[in-house]
Amino acid sequence: MLRKFNARLLQLSNNAACTQLVSKLPLCTSAPIEDANKKVVSKAMKAYLERAKEHDEFMAQKNLEFQIGKRHLANMMGENPETFTQEDVDNAISYLFPSGLFEKKARPLMKPPEEVFPQRKAAEFDLMGRPHHFLFYTGKPNFYKLLYDIVERVNECNRYEDAMNRKSIQRDPNLVLEMSGYQWLDKDALEKQCVEGINDKEYNNFKDAMERLTKLPYSYKVKDFIMEYSRPLMMQTKTHDVPELQYDKDGKAFITTYECLRKRARADVTVSSPGTGKITINGEGINYFDDIHCREQLLFPLIFTNLHKNVDVVANVEGGGPAGQAGAIRWGIAWSLRSFVDQEIVEKMRIAGLLTRDYRIRERKKPGQAGARKKFTWKKR
Amino acid sequence: MRTFAALLAARGARKETSVPYQEILPLKLKQRVSGKGDNSSDVCCIQEMSLMLACFKLNEFDQSLCSKEVQNFSKCYQGHLQTKQKQKEMDEKGILRMGERNLSHKQLNKYLRKFPNI
Amino acid sequence: MALVKTLANLKSVQILTNKLAALSVVQQNGMSMYPPYYINPIFKKDAQVELFENGEAQKLAHIPTKAALIDQTCSIYYDDDIRLFRNYIMRSGRKSLARELLDKAFEKVKRSQLEKFHKAKTEEDKNKIVLDPREVFHMAVDNCKPVLFLTPIKRGGVKYQVPVPITEKKSQFLSMKWLIEAATDKERTVHFPEKLAYELIDASNNTGRVVKRKQDLHRQCEANRAYAHYRWS
Numbered sequence: 001m002l003r004k005f006n007a008r009l010l011q012l013s014n015n016a017a018c019t020q021l022v023s024k025l026p027l028c029t030s031a032p033i034e035d036a037n038k039k040v041v042s043k044a045m046k047a048y049l050e051r052a053k054e055h056d057e058f059m060a061q062k063n064l065e066f067q068i069g070k071r072h073l074a075n076m077m078g079e080n081p082e083t084f085t086q087e088d089v090d091n092a093i094s095y096l097f098p099s100g101l102f103e104k105k106a107r108p109l110m111k112p113p114e115e116v117f118p119q120r121k122a123a124e125f126d127l128m129g130r131p132h133h134f135l136f137y138t139g140k141p142n143f144y145k146l147l148y149d150i151v152e153r154v155n156e157c158n159r160y161e162d163a164m165n166r167k168s169i170q171r172d173p174n175l176v177l178e179m180s181g182y183q184w185l186d187k188d189a190l191e192k193q194c195v196e197g198i199n200d201k202e203y204n205n206f207k208d209a210m211e212r213l214t215k216l217p218y219s220y221k222v223k224d225f226i227m228e229y230s231r232p233l234m235m236q237t238k239t240h241d242v243p244e245l246q247y248d249k250d251g252k253a254f255i256t257t258y259e260c261l262r263k264r265a266r267a268d269v270t271v272s273s274p275g276t277g278k279i280t281i282n283g284e285g286i287n288y289f290d291d292i293h294c295r296e297q298l299l300f301p302l303i304f305t306n307l308h309k310n311v312d313v314v315a316n317v318e319g320g321g322p323a324g325q326a327g328a329i330r331w332g333i334a335w336s337l338r339s340f341v342d343q344e345i346v347e348k349m350r351i352a353g354l355l356t357r358d359y360r361i362r363e364r365k366k367p368g369q370a371g372a373r374k375k376f377t378w379k380k381r
Numbered sequence: 382m383r384t385f386a387a388l389l390a391a392r393g394a395r396k397e398t399s400v401p402y403q404e405i406l407p408l409k410l411k412q413r414v415s416g417k418g419d420n421s422s423d424v425c426c427i428q429e430m431s432l433m434l435a436c437f438k439l440n441e442f443d444q445s446l447c448s449k450e451v452q453n454f455s456k457c458y459q460g461h462l463q464t465k466q467k468q469k470e471m472d473e474k475g476i477l478r479m480g481e482r483n484l485s486h487k488q489l490n491k492y493l494r495k496f497p498n499i
Numbered sequence: 500m501a502l503v504k505t506l507a508n509l510k511s512v513q514i515l516t517n518k519l520a521a522l523s524v525v526q527q528n529g530m531s532m533y534p535p536y537y538i539n540p541i542f543k544k545d546a547q548v549e550l551f552e553n554g555e556a557q558k559l560a561h562i563p564t565k566a567a568l569i570d571q572t573c574s575i576y577y578d579d580d581i582r583l584f585r586n587y588i589m590r591s592g593r594k595s596l597a598r599e600l601l602d603k604a605f606e607k608v609k610r611s612q613l614e615k616f617h618k619a620k621t622e623e624d625k626n627k628i629v630l631d632p633r634e635v636f637h638m639a640v641d642n643c644k645p646v647l648f649l650t651p652i653k654r655g656g657v658k659y660q661v662p663v664p665i666t667e668k669k670s671q672f673l674s675m676k677w678l679i680e681a682a683t684d685k686e687r688t689v690h691f692p693e694k695l696a697y698e699l700i701d702a703s704n705n706t707g708r709v710v711k712r713k714q715d716l717h718r719q720c721e722a723n724r725a726y727a728h729y730r731w732s
Binding site: 357363 | 530532539540541542544547550551556557558559560561562563564565566567569570571572573574576594595598602
């Protein structure tokens with residue numbers, strides 16, 4: 001009882017006025033005060049320490065299990081357990097437990113426990129239970145601190161603009177922050193960075209705030225900050241490598257593209273150069289197609305790159321109807337022509353929609369309906 | 382029977398003052414407006430239209446003789462569509478601007494949140 | 500004290516994705532096979548030149564494009580309006596038939612215009628005759644475009660036909676639809692391309708049934724102009 005009382009007094013003793021009170025009290029001896037001095041820990045901190053200990057033990061246990069499992073796996077695969085890397089583990093797992101599940105997350109995996117179990121925040125308050133962070137009571141201090149930082153940067157830019165206006169200095173129009181090749185950090189990454197759960201609305205707030213910041217005329221001043229929360233996007237032309245040209249025994253350059261698909265059609269297309277613009281489809285000429293629009297489609301990539309007189313095309317096509325076959329060959333020609341033209345024209349072809357595989361296929365008929373979308377005539381009875 | 386009940390009720394009719402006043406809901410307006418009656422009138426370019434129709438009637442509906450009126454009319458309509466589009470975009474964002482007259486419900490709600498009525 | 504454990508080396512190059520759109524229940528682009536951030540292809544050469552000149556192409560470098568459709572090419576014979584018109588002619592997906600009919604009609608236009616050209620005596624008359632069937636087509640569509648149309652609006656239990664201004668797209672659609680309707684409505688001995696050719700030539704000269712239909716609509720609008728202010732959204 002006395003101890004409890006003393007402990008409470010000590011909590012009050014932060015105030016200078018109270019310290020005198022303590023010393024004046026006749027009941028208090030010096031020994032218990034010192035004792036309490038060590039042990040005063042807030043309930044929150046106590047609970048946190050307990051949880052942290054539990055977590056650490058759990059993680060140590062899991063880590064041990066992982067190490068043992070890894071050694072077992074290495075032995076199973078007949079390799080040296082000391083040099084068995086994570087990549088080897090992944091390969092072994094996909095070899096031992098082949099899975100046809102579509103969702104990659106649902107497939108069996110073996111990863112170090114730090115990756116599998118979510119990260120946790122360290123203590124956000126001191127022993128007395130007083131939070132370190134000024135936004136602790138928002139519940140999401142790191143996220144709101146980020147928004148706070150963005151506003152600080154906005155103000156900074158505005159102040160700079162005002163100063164420039166006062167000095168009547170014009171902004172250099174070349175110094176513009178170009179963000180077209182960048183994408184904001186996605187929600188999962190931001191959640192990981194903040195170690196906090198963020199909902200869609202909050203994520204949108206983050207994006208809006210960042211967009212507002214980048215739109216400011218002097219936003220290039222805070223480029224580092226903006227870049228920290230954006231990721232460069234891959235150039236679309238670089239998503240697929242352009243193959244090297246091959247040469248036959250006559251020294252003619254050629255490229256063969258296998259598996260050109262469109263609708264139900266499948267084609268193998270060989271483009272060779274130098275040529276005279278001869279097109280061979282299944283042993284026939286361009287007359288293989290009766291319809292003019294199919295022939296037009298074949299010529300589209302050739303005309304687009306101005307190579308219609310310089311290359312020969314040989315295509316083998318099967319399955320599907322004329323439109324599908326023409327589409328398949330068109331894609332095959334365009335895909336092969338990338339090796340014959342420079343990077344700029346490849347980009348142009350991409351913008352023209354020649355390098356995109358057309359995945360659209362016939363939609364199936366549904367039971368209880370006349371067609372894919374069409375319904376039967378409605379009758380009351 | 383019914384008349385009897387009515388008579389009883391009349392005898393026992395209470396005075397207005399004896400009914401104690403209760404404030405069930407707070408006696409003030411809400412801090413927001415609903416966006417229900419927000420659709421504005423779409424009438425536009427009436428003047429231009431009537432001018433054009435008059436010209437049509439005069440020229441036996443030969444459009445080539447009224448090209449000026451037709452042009453005026455279509456220009457007016459294009460302008461109307463553009464301003465409407467812009468207004469819609471602005472309304473969706475709910476951005477507040479100084480000195481604006483016709484406020485959308487989103488803008489009004491923003492104002493009410495900033496300056497609530499007592 | 501360490502407050503936050505952040506994951507290092509998060510920075511990496513990524514491909515454009517739209518995670519939020521994928522998460523939302525209602526897809527914005529209907530049943531399209533392409534994700535919503537795909538843009539339409541710009542396949543015409545002059546449009547591309549313009550794109551590269553004004554620097555817009557730089558911005559598109561990271562955005563994937565949809566595949567060009569099977570009736571789109573960069574050839575000089577390609578025309579957007581004619582493609583549209585052909586698709587309006589098409590019934591139950593027979594695109595090659597529609598193309599055949601339209602090509603025949605254009606041939607007919609060319610022949611009859613040439614005939615007129617050779618019959619014309621003076622140089623002045625010859626110059627007036629448009630020989631290019633595509634030009635004839637464009638003139639015909641332009642001449643048949645209405646500037647107003649009637650929409651039924653209910654006021655006090657009575658339906659009024661109210662004249663309303665028309666958008667460019669809709670007026671073009673009506674014009675093309677009327678041309679096709681006029682060509683479909685014919686005697687048994689006349690074929691569709693023939694009739695369509697006559698209608699096109701007539702309309703390009705600002706005469707014929709379709710132009711009359713447009714004028715009738717305008718006449719009706721004029722009669723109902725008193726109701727013009729009845730319109731609301």
